[in-house]
Amino acid sequence: MNEAALTLEGWYALHDFRTINWSLWNKADDEEKAHALDDLQSLWEQWKKTENDNLGSSVVYSIVGQKADLVFFHLRETLEELNELETEFNKTAFARYTIPAYSYVSIVELSNYMAKPGATGDPMDNPEVQARLKPILPKMKHICFYPMNKKRDLQDNWYMLSMEERRGMMRSHGMIGRNYAGKVKQIITGSVGLDDWEWGVTLFSDDPLQFKKLVYEMRFDEVSARFGEFGSFFVGNRHTDESLIAMMK
Numbered sequence: 389m390n391e392a393a394l395t396l397e398g399w400y401a402l403h404d405f406r407t408i409n410w411s412l413w414n415k416a417d418d419e420e421k422a423h424a425l426d427d428l429q430s431l432w433e434q435w436k437k438t439e440n441d442n443l444g445s446s447v448v449y450s451i452v453g454q455k456a457d458l459v460f461f462h463l464r465e466t467l468e469e470l471n472e473l474e475t476e477f478n479k480t481a482f483a484r485y486t487i488p489a490y491s492y493v494s495i496v497e498l499s500n501y502m503a504k505p506g507a508t509g510d511p512m513d514n515p516e517v518q519a520r521l522k523p524i525l526p527k528m529k530h531i532c533f534y535p536m537n538k539k540r541d542l543q544d545n546w547y548m549l550s551m552e553e554r555r556g557m558m559r560s561h562g563m564i565g566r567n568y569a570g571k572v573k574q575i576i577t578g579s580v581g582l583d584d585w586e587w588g589v590t591l592f593s594d595d596p597l598q599f600k601k602l603v604y605e606m607r608f609d610e611v612s613a614r615f616g617e618f619g620s621f622f623v624g625n626r627h628t629d630e631s632l633i634a635m636m637k
């Protein structure tokens with residue numbers, strides 16, 4: 389049997405994609421709209437407080453194209469908290485004007501492929517590791533999310549490779565990624581046993597072209613070229629509470 393990579397897990401993640409029911413929204417009167425936006429605003433204030441208290445992180449982005457209109461991306465300590473905030477959102481007057489479009493449940497994950505040989509001590513005690521496992525989400529202008537698998541075909545089965553083979557490929561993957569330091573920030577969330585794909589890839593950048601450059605360059609790298617299988621891509625622009633409320637008015 390091949391050696392499983394050791395993984396460290398941090399905050400649970402929910403990507404909650406919604407479509408706005410514009411025909412319902414357009415029929416609502418001013419009072420109903422104001423009530424819906426007040427509800428959204430007060431929930432957003434709670435999300436900000438959670439983030440300021442370092443108990444989680446939340447960002448909201450528009451989605452370009454017809455797959456959804458918005459994504460609410462939340463990180464929280466427990467699955468229960470994610471469930472609660474999803475329900476809380478569903479109870480708002482604002483949610484009545486949205487239709488669930490897609491969701492993804494996962495957990496922030498780091499693997500030991502790049503672990504320094506001979507490192508001692510519990511990595512969970514390392515503040516850098518903690519900051520990566522429980523990240524305050526970047527407030528960059530654009531987001532790109534997609535789920536992915538590593539192939540389990542007869543010839544190309546990631547899970548049948550030795551640790552050394554996988555480590556070598558992940559090193560090359562990391563080297564490509566490093567060229568995008570300062571341009572693209574990635575949050576990799578593991579979802580084996582949690583959702584339909586094996587990982588969620590969430591990228592942030594101030595320049596959406598960098599998503600295309602990075603993903604394209606990685607397609608030529610062995611781990612993506614031979615083993616990568618990808619779901620739907622969602623791309624969008626950052627919303628603050630002010631910009632989302634202004635858009636709805």
Ligand code: VOV
Binds near residue numbers: 497
């Ligand atoms: C923005 C740049 C960037 C950088 C620097 C980077 C680096 C790294 C390192 C060093 C490591 C391994 C250690 C760890 O941290 O876990 C990873 C891990 C991972 N990655 Fe990555 N990745 C990036 C970016 C990046 C992208 C764009 C993708 C999508 C691939 C594509 O073709 O579309 C991706 C995927 C992943 C996955 C699914 C994993 C887990 C694989 C597993 O089998 O466990 N990743 N990644």
